[in-house]
Amino acid sequence: MTKKTTSFSIKNWSQDDQPREKLRDKGKSVLSDAELLAILIGSGNKDESAVSLSKRILSSANYNLNTLGKLNLKQLMAFKGIGEAKAISIIAALELARRRRGTVAIEKKKINSSASVFELMQPIVGELPHEEFWIIYLNNSNKIIQKQQLSKGGITGTLVDVRLVLKTALEVGAVALLLVHNHPSGSLKPSEADKKLTQKLKNAAQSLDIKVLDHLIITEKAYFSFADETLL
Incomplete structure (x- = not known):
């Protein structure tokens, strides 16, 4: 008898636990950092959900987004379930956040x-x-x-x-x-x-x-x- 593997893809979670739907229905401000990161990576691994994996990644950075933004491709890919594409998505999103802060400061001008x-x-x-x-x-x-x-x-x-x-x-x-x-x-x-x-x-x-x-x-x-x- 073949053992059925449990999928931890976001689409298979209950609706209340789906961060994409939570953002759509309740707004971005109610999501935790882990939930936002989970949206970026889309799925976890066979042992944990995307949110659980995201919490583990954030924990390694002491839950500090600035510290997380310093992790390179190799460091992110050391986490089970984070391949190159997911690691690149995380790095790109955090770089956009860094640039956004700079843009806001420039808009003040004076x-x-x-x-x-x-x-x-x-x-x-x-x-x-x-x-x-x-x-x-x-x-x-x-x-x-x-x-x-x-x-x-x-x-x-x-x-x-x-x-x-x-x-x-x-x-x-x-x-x-x-x-x-x-x-x-x-x-x-x-x-x-x-x-x-x-x-x-x-x-x-x-x-x-x-x-x-x-x-x-x-x-x-x-x-x-x-x-x-x-x-x-």
């Missing part, structure tokens, strides 16, 4: 504090494994005209082309600049190179009546502001 700079740039550089240096160009109302990555992989005076920064500032009509870079190490302490580079850009910009309003060092969860700490 920069009125160091916290607003952090909100804008943390989704872009806060979780990177390498350093990046960015310039934000502002008009006379402190509204963003443009933001631009200037260097990637490290921070030294030789990697930041001051002439390019000022050339772009003149081209877009900027009257103020914000400097931003990340510290993958998690340290918020500015290095001597950070301080020298800040002063170098500030002095060069002043000659064109362009102000450097702040320089932020950003980590995953926090930031250091040169302006707030009166280092400008």
Whole structure:
């Protein structure tokens, strides 16, 4: 006699337990993170449902979506029931969420504090494994005209082309600049190179009546502001 294998596909669950139908009938806000993740993966494995598998995946990330977003393809595929296609779906969905946060920050447009700079740039550089240096160009109302990555992989005076920064500032009509870079190490302490580079850009910009309003060092969860700490 052949033993019947129980299917854990979402379509075979009772209607009350189906997250797709729950989202359709009750709205997205009532679903747990595990239920939303279960919709993405569609099914679990022969031993557990998609929601149960999703809970296990979330547990491995301490139920933190930012931590989950850092898992790579190989790490996700280590879970039984998560093949390449499902792993790619999870990574793509979390990347969209990260970009959405950045878009919302950009829509605010006006920069009125160091916290607003952090909100804008943390989704872009806060979780990177390498350093990046960015310039934000502002008009006379402190509204963003443009933001631009200037260097990637490290921070030294030789990697930041001051002439390019000022050339772009003149081209877009900027009257103020914000400097931003990340510290993958998690340290918020500015290095001597950070301080020298800040002063170098500030002095060069002043000659064109362009102000450097702040320089932020950003980590995953926090930031250091040169302006707030009166280092400008």
